[in-house]
Amino acid sequence: MATNERIVTAAVVIIGNEILSGRTQDTNLREIALTIGTWGIRVTEARVVPDVESVIVAVVNEVRARHDYVFTTGGIGPTHDDITADCIALAFGVPLVEHPTIAAQIRKREAPPEIMASRLRMARVPQGAGLIENSTGGPPGFFIGNVYVMAGIPSVMQAMLGSLAGKLTGGAVVVTRSVSVCLPESVIAKPFATLQAQWPEIDMGSYPFQREGGRYGTSLVLRGTDVSSLEIAVSQVRELIIAAGGVPEDPS
């Protein structure tokens, strides 16, 4: 089924002290992974970094060298702690410039000079960057090279990411199939490992869960790019569950 078997990978860099301190629960990693997964781009690494210039620059340069795409979230607002644009410019060794399109958009809404100066911080992009549309009405994100710089607010991040649909080059799309069973992991561990060994191109994971009432169950998750192989392997998972005395269920 898969026509393009190249594996395309991405790193997600979550920028912000508020995530590391525990003040804010990140949800952007999951959203990005699910969205770009459907485009044939796999998140294989994520980093959470503080608002520290040297750290952001080093991490961005490290991950952009080893992935097809890098997506950053956070740090592109108008305040002193919003340093992502500065850091990306440093990482690419280019000056930070005021983008005329963004500046014109920001200037449409009048404001006293001091407030306008703060808002115009959001017009600064690394020289040569392209823009990432923001349908929520705020300033756009930007991209340079393979690095896509988006807002931290989930609704704004989602708008920006959505605008990239169809614009990035994905590879083989990973398809997921799951089967649940009301048995502990250990009961099916051995035959499941044997099955994994038979299907090296399918990634098989076992995840315990706890239902109401305290009963433990297991979700068996199969991921691969070839749907027909995946369907065969899933039917084998159902068989091994039955052989272990369980009832295979579709995951709830």
Place this chain on the structure above:
Amino acid sequence: MATNERIVTAAVVIIGNEILSGRTQDTNLREIALTIGTWGIRVTEARVVPDVESVIVAVVNEVRARHDYVFTTGGIGPTHDDITADCIALAFGVPLVEHPTIAAQIRKREAPPEIMASRLRMARVPQGAGLIENSTGGPPGFFIGNVYVMAGIPSVMQAMLGSLAGKLTGGAVVVTRSVSVCLPESVIAKPFATLQAQWPEIDMGSYPFQREGGRYGTSLVLRGTDVSSLEIAVSQVRELIIAAGGVPEDPS
């Protein structure tokens, strides 16, 4: 107020394809950060890594060298994809051994040989490791050197982490104070940056939020180890909000 001013840092390593694929929303990073923050240990870095031995080994060795503590979550169950113990042993260059205390606990619940063999995978720890209690009844976690290895299931992770209370050496505890205002960030960006420059030892962050009805507001968050300085700075934040035409509110 702070009696111990040493800064003690930690890295969190979240292990698991299910987090990177977006199948599972991680909540352990936030829980760990909030909990160990009260012990005077700051999370300054987090990594999300796949179930790939070479990656886990490299990342653990990288972060354990530069932090006082490392906390890992995930990959310590009984199935073939649970490779964390193997990876930590490799990272420390020690053999993986069956821990008699864990093995005895696991053997108490009878099972057919094949299932017992799978469950005994959870008794394997790097040679020299100590145990992390697990009050949920399952097998314990373990620690070796400065690396603390915990389960991925949030309730089990929390039980393990809770058992470490009072056993780790923290430094200065970071205290947080917040003020909210129903003004956009840009309106207070300039005076807030000026205040930050006056208080280099306090970390000041500005976080926009959206209330019901679509109105944007801003949370100003101050973090520091000296409570009396923090209280003075917070009163100055309230003053700058009033000067900007806003009403300072306690965060909801």
